[in-house]
Amino acid sequence: MPDTPNNQNGRAARIAALFDIRLIIGGLFLTYGIILVITGLAGSHTVKTKAAGINIDLWGGLVMIVFALGMATWARLGASAAHLEHERKPE
């Protein structure tokens, strides 16, 4: 990173954290997951059984929500690790 004043550095870091690809992926799959769980629960009989009898919307949706939470947790852990790293560096 180029030399910038401290506050700008913090701001850049916050913006970078917001655009962390893990959070974007997590957000996308959380949305997908919620929609799928709803269609899986409220859908017609065809929706529930089309996939060779498996309610794939429901199960797929649940897996996606778990995946999204995993991504978000990873992003959080990564962010705090980077933060610690930043603190430890002598300015």
Next chain:
Amino acid sequence: AANLGALEILGMAANGAEYGVPTVHYYWIGAVPAMVFLGIVMMPFYYGAKVKSVPEYLRLRFGNFAHLWNSISFALATVLIGGVNLAALALVLHLLMGWSTVVAILVAAAIVFVYISLGGLTSAIYNEVLQFFVVVAGLLPLVIVGLHSIGGISGLKNRVDKSPLGHLGLHAWKGLGIGHVTNPLGGNWLIMVLGLGFVLGFGYWTTNFAEVQRALSAKDMSAARRTPLIGAFPKLLFPLLTVVPGLIAIALIPGLGTGGTQYNDATPLLIGRFLPEGMLGIAITGLLASFMAGVAANVSAFNTVFTYDIWKSYVEKDRDGDYYVRIGRIATTVGLLISIGTAFIAKGNSNIMNYVQALFSIFNAPLFATFIISMYWKRAAPIAGGLSLIAGMAASEATLLLNSNHVINLGSSIAATWWEAVAAFVVDAVVLVVVSLFEKPIPDDRLRGLVWGLPRHDQAEQDKAVAGEPWYRTPMTLGIAILVIGVILDVIFA
């Protein structure tokens, strides 16, 4: 490097349906060793050299003749491959939305035009990562549901055994003996290893500068070398998502690839059959996004090579930046229009992978031969460089025509592409070496940073050793681990 491209999703499923389990060679022989080679051998060279693209390398190494020829043929290749992506995009619209193919191709082109105009390539890496996950989110449920409906792995084996593929369609390495080929692939193991594993595989990965540049943006050389190696791990497993749907399709859909259906239809037909609204939307999103990115990437490559390598270098040299931006816009539009035309050519192929591999053996194979030899052999000279590219391309094209007109018989369409690639490589190499010996050598000083063993004077700094790195993170360890896993997988599926 861990991308799961659009053509791969549709094409490897088509291959899975037409040739069965042996399609895995496109991963474990055709891609993985080449990615290891890129990481271990080529990356240090690229890292130290001053080149950023293949046309640029050819210009610095050989001058204008080889550069202009390569630029024109590269421009042609991009619109042909762009057309394949467009045809694939249209196929998905046709099969899953019921539109007529002509309307689908035109609508697909219009969507891509808007996508490019809105700057769809600015965040290419983000897009690629997101797309990867969406595509997997659509394909993985499809594979699970498909396998479930057919009675699991053993059910799949039973049904493929009784399908047109038969018993040998279940074994990667059976029936590939020289002189008595009975495998659906239709070629022997030697031509497969040479044509697919060496010329096509190495050619694709070592001259694929989109991958190379991404790796070079890493923080140091060791990280740059690791990039393709880490990408090779998912490649080992992708056949599960691409080849298996093809196998399920050939087992479940009677007459696939004959009469009214194409092998290309394998994955879209399964999606339509098994995925209910909801999951269906995610699968379509993944496919459309990935094909759109495929067309856009090719059209944008066409724009760059046309505007800078052809127009700016040879037609209008000294104009202001705005002028070239304008030319670039025109090139994008024209490139897209030509791609619509080439999409109709691509559409005629029941298995687009046969067509794509034929294109690679015409465009990539000669380029790889000239590139790899001139990188190691400083005696390779300017006119020889250009002539070798022309001769290699002609050799590949001639082999293709002889086979398609039944003058010679090279086995299946896919095996023919291996022979074409080897023909291109051999003829290219012979022309390059023989003509070079009649030319005046290029002085060493002009080859610094371009030929192995002639580093630039300021290069030492960059080649810092990777000391202090734990042994399990070194490129060599990763490379060996990948190859070992590849061999184990080959043995399991032999």
